[in-house]
Amino acid sequence: MRSIQEILKQKPWLGWIIFAATVVIVFLLGMLASSIIERRTEAVFAYTPQITFSEFEPRNEKWGEFFPREYNSYMKTSDTTFRSKYNGSAMIDMLEESPRMAVLWAGYLFSRDYNQGRGHYYAVEDIQKTLRTGAPSANVPSPQPNTCWTCKSPDVPRVMNKTGIAEFYKGTWDTKGTEIINPIGCADCHDSKTMNLRISRPALLEAFESLGKDITKASHQEMRSLVCAQCHVEYYFNKKMIEGVQYLVFPWKNGTSADGIARYYDDMEFSDWIHSLSRAPMLKAQHPDYEIYLTGTHASRGVSCADCHMPFISEGGQKFTDHHLQSPLNNIANSCQVCHREETERLISDVYSRQDKIIENRNTLELLLVRCQVEAKTAWDKGATEVQMKDILHNIRNAQWRWDFSSAGHGNSFHSPVETGRIISAGIAIAQDARVKLARLLASLDYNREIPYPDIITKARAQEYIGLEMKKLNEEKRIFLETVLPEWIRTGKEREKEYEKN
Amino acid sequence: MSLLKKLIPPDRWKLPVILAAGVFTGLGLYSFHISRAPSYLGNKPETCINCHIMAPEYATWAHSSHREKTNCNDCHVPHNNIINKYFFKAKDGLRHAAIFTLRKEPQVIFIKEAGKEAVHKNCIRCHSDLLTDSRLMGYNSSTNVFRMDRNCRDCHRETPHGRINSLASIPWARVPLPGSIVPEWMKKRLNPNHNNTIMP
Numbered sequence: 001m002r003s004i005q006e007i008l009k010q011k012p013w014l015g016w017i018i019f020a021a022t023v024v025i026v027f028l029l030g031m032l033a034s035s036i037i038e039r040r041t042e043a044v045f046a047y048t049p050q051i052t053f054s055e056f057e058p059r060n061e062k063w064g065e066f067f068p069r070e071y072n073s074y075m076k077t078s079d080t081t082f083r084s085k086y087n088g089s090a091m092i093d094m095l096e097e098s099p100r101m102a103v104l105w106a107g108y109l110f111s112r113d114y115n116q117g118r119g120h121y122y123a124v125e126d127i128q129k130t131l132r133t134g135a136p137s138a139n140v141p142s143p144q145p146n147t148c149w150t151c152k153s154p155d156v157p158r159v160m161n162k163t164g165i166a167e168f169y170k171g172t173w174d175t176k177g178t179e180i181i182n183p184i185g186c187a188d189c190h191d192s193k194t195m196n197l198r199i200s201r202p203a204l205l206e207a208f209e210s211l212g213k214d215i216t217k218a219s220h221q222e223m224r225s226l227v228c229a230q231c232h233v234e235y236y237f238n239k240k241m242i243e244g245v246q247y248l249v250f251p252w253k254n255g256t257s258a259d260g261i262a263r264y265y266d267d268m269e270f271s272d273w274i275h276s277l278s279r280a281p282m283l284k285a286q287h288p289d290y291e292i293y294l295t296g297t298h299a300s301r302g303v304s305c306a307d308c309h310m311p312f313i314s315e316g317g318q319k320f321t322d323h324h325l326q327s328p329l330n331n332i333a334n335s336c337q338v339c340h341r342e343e344t345e346r347l348i349s350d351v352y353s354r355q356d357k358i359i360e361n362r363n364t365l366e367l368l369l370v371r372c373q374v375e376a377k378t379a380w381d382k383g384a385t386e387v388q389m390k391d392i393l394h395n396i397r398n399a400q401w402r403w404d405f406s407s408a409g410h411g412n413s414f415h416s417p418v419e420t421g422r423i424i425s426a427g428i429a430i431a432q433d434a435r436v437k438l439a440r441l442l443a444s445l446d447y448n449r450e451i452p453y454p455d456i457i458t459k460a461r462a463q464e465y466i467g468l469e470m471k472k473l474n475e476e477k478r479i480f481l482e483t484v485l486p487e488w489i490r491t492g493k494e495r496e497k498e499y500e501k502n
Numbered sequence: 503m504s505l506l507k508k509l510i511p512p513d514r515w516k517l518p519v520i521l522a523a524g525v526f527t528g529l530g531l532y533s534f535h536i537s538r539a540p541s542y543l544g545n546k547p548e549t550c551i552n553c554h555i556m557a558p559e560y561a562t563w564a565h566s567s568h569r570e571k572t573n574c575n576d577c578h579v580p581h582n583n584i585i586n587k588y589f590f591k592a593k594d595g596l597r598h599a600a601i602f603t604l605r606k607e608p609q610v611i612f613i614k615e616a617g618k619e620a621v622h623k624n625c626i627r628c629h630s631d632l633l634t635d636s637r638l639m640g641y642n643s644s645t646n647v648f649r650m651d652r653n654c655r656d657c658h659r660e661t662p663h664g665r666i667n668s669l670a671s672i673p674w675a676r677v678p679l680p681g682s683i684v685p686e687w688m689k690k691r692l693n694p695n696h697n698n699t700i701m702p
Contacts, residue, residue: 040552
């Protein structure tokens with residue numbers, strides 16, 4: 001055998017061929033490498049919209065220019081035609097449905113006005129219209145702080161970034177009336193550059209910190225619930241953290257259960273208001289949707305909020321996430337039936353049967369609580385002392401907390417029927433305990449008869465019973481809506497015109 | 503051995519040959535690395551979206567009930583034995599890589615015969631109880647023929663990806679890119695009073 005050197009000496013052209021072949025191979029390998037890189041870069045840029053707005057763009061219609069399908073489906077949250085057995089997308093006057101609630105909230109703004117909410121589209125409009133925010137004018141401030149705006153609008157992160165978080169919460173609700181004008185929308189959940197889900201409200205981050213959990217480790221699937229948990233949770237305003245600020249806090253330090261949260265409030269001796277009949281230091285549960293959902297079967301199977309409330313839909317040959325957030329009862333095919341191969345009627349009747357059973361006991365507890373409040377008032381009237389009343393009032397506070405926790409949520413009786421049933425049963429036991437103590441106390445005060453149940457058959461009578469001057473409140477609100485509010489909206493729109501100039 | 507010896511260059515050529523071989527190996531390894539080649543040995547669904555054109559398939563799966571129990575490989579490669587599994591994977595994978603590199607991928611991707619067969623067998627692998635009724639098997643020997651000669655997918659066409667899953671049909675089937683879920687502005691805002699924000 002000859003060596004390559006010898007061969008090449010005899011046939012120099014063979015050297016050129018080897019050279020050319022090497023060039024071709026290296027050239028092709030290089031092309032392959034750059035092609036791989038190109039296609040990887042494509043993945044990042046291929047579907048990234050060439051947006052022209054900032055991360056704080058609060059106007060949903062601006063985002064909608066780039067995401068017309070998502071935007072159009074979001075706009076359907078303005079539809080108020082769907083009505084299920086107990087809820088739906090229409091506004092329902094809950095005090096009319098159950099005038100007992102007005103008595104349970106006597107001395108608190110909720111007794112004036114409490115509605116089953118409409119879709120996200122109405123978030124700003126409905127907080128402006130409710131009697132709970134009062135009728136602010138140049139001389140009269142709103143009874144609520146700016147903290148109330150926190151969940152209502154993508155204007156919130158915009159202003160928070162400008163002023164700071166605590167500064168945002170500071171002041172009465174009317175002082176930011178011109179700043180918050182866009183309803184809950186795109187910027188509340190989405191990062192403007194990548195369209196990834198993001199957390200835009202500090203309270204949830206702080207709550208995770210208090211639990212010792214790192215929210216940045218959340219998976220995409222968890223984020224599809226956590227963006228909702230920025231608002232659909234139990235919260236309170238802490239007045240002691242920063243002077244003059246009602247700071248928004250989620251009370252999760254002892255866990256997210258009704259009992260853990262009650263213990264948290266007891267430990268810090270917090271109360272939302274003093275009941276005007278029983279004088280009990282009361283708690284108002286907001287809407288612990290996320291907390292209750294966590295205890296349910298769907299959560300433990302890894303189903304997120306978005307899986308049922310924002311399923312994939314097909315429209316015109318395209319498939320995308322339905323941004324029409326609504327009751328899945330109005331969209332069984334795309335939500336329930338992805339997993340449950342049952343007839344629509346059957347699935348709906350399953351939901352209704354759970355709701356029927358939960359509301360049966362909720363009504364029992366509600367009735368007991370009205371009796372508690374009225375009987376406690378009678379005890380005070382008959383000369384009971386603070387020492388005698390202390391335990392009873394604590395019972396009333398705890399029982400009503402459990403009633404509120406289970407009924408204030410939007411879908412508790414479906415999301416977690418067993419846990420909701422448990423909380424209500426515990427409430428019934430505590431309320432009965434309070435009534436036994438009250439009966440004993442009243443007997444010792446020489447009053448051993450049944451205390452009549454008040455005549456609260458309608459909302460109007462209940463409100464009259466607790467001494468609300470509804471005529472005056474409604475009239476003041478009318479003036480606010482006709483004179484102050486249009487001015488807020490006009491100023492806000494003027495301000496937004498400045499965005500285009502930059 | 504003599505062949506190997508023939509390949510060993512004479513002394514004064516050794517250095518250039520080592521350098522040239524290094525260039526080849528380096529380029530090869532580099533391509534290996536940037537194409538995330540090692541991930542193809544595993545079963546993570548994220549591997550399949552190394553090629554972004556698979557995003558619609560990933561997104562539709564992630565919105566289906568199958569996402570809780572399966573990954574891509576559970577259905578799309580055979581599981582009768584491990585050799586066949588990796589042979590099928592290699593065969594399919596190399597074809598996919600070649601077509602993707604040549605930019606020959608169609609807008610609407612249809613499954614090929616071999617893939618259909620693999621998927622069908624995998625349906626049966628988990629759902630055999632739905633197919634074979636032990637009582638009927640005893641009575642009727644043709645049950646097997648009648649029940650097994652059709653593909654599950656012939657009827658269950660929406661399972662699990664749905665019928666609409668082309669690139670153009672699911673424009674926002676984005677698989678979220680990694681990144682912080684806490685916006686920068688809020689991190690900055692929260693830090694100054696960090697201790698205050700912990701519960702009182």
